[in-house]
Amino acid sequence: MDNSAKVPGMVMKIQALRDGMSKSEQRVCDYIIAHPEKVIYLSVSELAAASGVSDATVIRASQKIGSSSYQDLKISLAQDIVTPLQAVNEEISEADSPNTVLEKVFQGTLHTLNFTYNTLSADDITLAAEKLLHAKRIVICGLGNSSAIAADLQHKLMRLGLNASAYSDNHLQIIGVSSIGSDDVLFAISHSGSSKDIVRAAKIAKGNGAFVISLTSLGNNPLSEFANLALYTASNETQYRAVALSSRIAQMAIVDAIYTFIALKKPDAVEGFYKIEKNLGETKY
Numbered sequence: 276m277d278n279s280a281k282v283p284g285m286v287m288k289i290q291a292l293r294d295g296m297s298k299s300e301q302r303v304c305d306y307i308i309a310h311p312e313k314v315i316y317l318s319v320s321e322l323a324a325a326s327g328v329s330d331a332t333v334i335r336a337s338q339k340i341g342s343s344s345y346q347d348l349k350i351s352l353a354q355d356i357v358t359p360l361q362a363v364n365e366e367i368s369e370a371d372s373p374n375t376v377l378e379k380v381f382q383g384t385l386h387t388l389n390f391t392y393n394t395l396s397a398d399d400i401t402l403a404a405e406k407l408l409h410a411k412r413i414v415i416c417g418l419g420n421s422s423a424i425a426a427d428l429q430h431k432l433m434r435l436g437l438n439a440s441a442y443s444d445n446h447l448q449i450i451g452v453s454s455i456g457s458d459d460v461l462f463a464i465s466h467s468g469s470s471k472d473i474v475r476a477a478k479i480a481k482g483n484g485a486f487v488i489s490l491t492s493l494g495n496n497p498l499s500e501f502a503n504l505a506l507y508t509a510s511n512e513t514q515y516r517a518v519a520l521s522s523r524i525a526q527m528a529i530v531d532a533i534y535t536f537i538a539l540k541k542p543d544a545v546e547g548f549y550k551i552e553k554n555l556g557e558t559k560y
Contacts, residue, residue: 284355285311285351285352285354285355286307286308286311286355288340288341289304289307289308289340290304290308292304292339292340292341293305293308295339296336296339297332299328299329299332300328300332300335300336300339302326302327302328303322303323303326303328303332303333303336304336304340305326306322306325306326307322307352310325311352311355314349314352315349315352315353315390315393315394316393319333319334319345322345333345346394346396346398346399349393349394350394350493350507353390353394353493353507353509354493354494354495383521384521384524386521387508387509387521387522387524387525388521388524388525388528390509391507391508391509391525391528391529392528394493394507394509395506395507395529395532399504399506400506400529400532400533400536401536402504403488403504403506403533403536404533404536404537404540405540406460406486406488406504407432407437407439407460407462407488407533407537408437408537408540408541410437410438410458410459410460410486411438411458411459412438412440412455412458412459412460413432413437413438413439413440413459413460413461413462414439414440414442414448414451414452414455414459414460414461414462414480414485415428415429415439415440415441415442415461415462415463415464416441416442416448416451416452416461416462416463416464416473416476416477417441417443417463417464417465417473418443418445418448418465418470418472418473419470420466420523421464421465421466421470421473421526422441422443423523424464424490424523424526424527424530425441425442425443425462425464426441426443427527427530428441428462428464428530428533428534429441431530431531431534432534432537435534435537435538435541436541436543437537445472448472448473448476449472449475449476449479451476452476452477452479452480452483452485453479453483455480455483455485456483456484456485457483457484457485459480459485459486460485460486460487460488461476461477461480461481461485461486461487461488462488462490463476463477463480463487463488463489463490463498463502464489464490464491464526465489465490465491465496465498466491466492466508466522466526467491467492467496468489468491468492468494468496468497468498468499469496469497469498470498473498474497474498474501477489477498477501477502478501481501481503486503486504487501487502487503487504488502488503488504488505488506489501489502489504489505489506490506490507490508490526490529491505491506491507491508492507492508492509492522493507493508493509506529508522508525508526508529509525
């Protein structure tokens with residue numbers, strides 16, 4: 276199988292555990308081993324149909340593989356398959372024509388959005404929206420490239436009438452999280468998930484009893500380990516795109532989804548929008 280070079284970790288694990296499962300669970304494993312890249316895009320029901328088993332069998336097989344859920348299994352597979360995204364971007368060379376570079380950049384971004392969408396759980400987005408909606412106070416942390424996403428989230432939450440503050444300075448972040456508690460939420464953003472300052476803020480917030488939401492790229496990282504809820508984007512940076520837009524666009528899409536979920540659950544949201552637009556309109560000539 277050509278894909279074995281791309282997904283050695285998870286595929287080898289499934290191969291090792293396969294023989295200890297029931298025949299129906301083995302069919303699930305066989306399909307995953309043969310088509311790991313396809314599985315990322317399949318729902319439980321779709322994988323069950325492709326394997327000729329029930330939805331419950333897919334869930335049992337996922338748990339026997341060591342995943343807490345089928346969604347967790349897809350994330351684990353995606354962590355090993357992220358390389359196709361990398362290949363799309365790192366094929367760019369100095370010899371490429373402007374049209375070729377443009378095509379590769381856009382294809383990489385589209386792939387990132389599609390991959391991110393297919394690894395997201397609607398339940399996770401719903402939980403994030405619920406926690407933010409009912410939080411007494413929301414602290415948003417993001418440094419460097421992530422600061423723009425943090426500011427965008429703050430702007431959207433404030434439009435909904437929520438008490439949200441975004442910090443892009445590491446000292447202010449520590450000050451902000453030091454005073455939050457069990458009724459509050461920290462939304463921590465870091466593409467790598469390994470920013471020491473962001474991880475430290477998450478550790479302090481969680482120690483204070485706050486609910487911590489992380490937004491990072493796929494893969495094990497210190498920040499997501501501290502989070503009560505970990506959200507992921509699927510994107511790799513390259514030497515030509517050290518400030519890659521694709522990861523930020525995926526992060527913004529997740530922020531927009533959370534914002535929309537909250538707005539739908541907030542009856543007075545539309546009225547609040549009109550008031551804000553009216554007041555903003557008075558500042559224009």
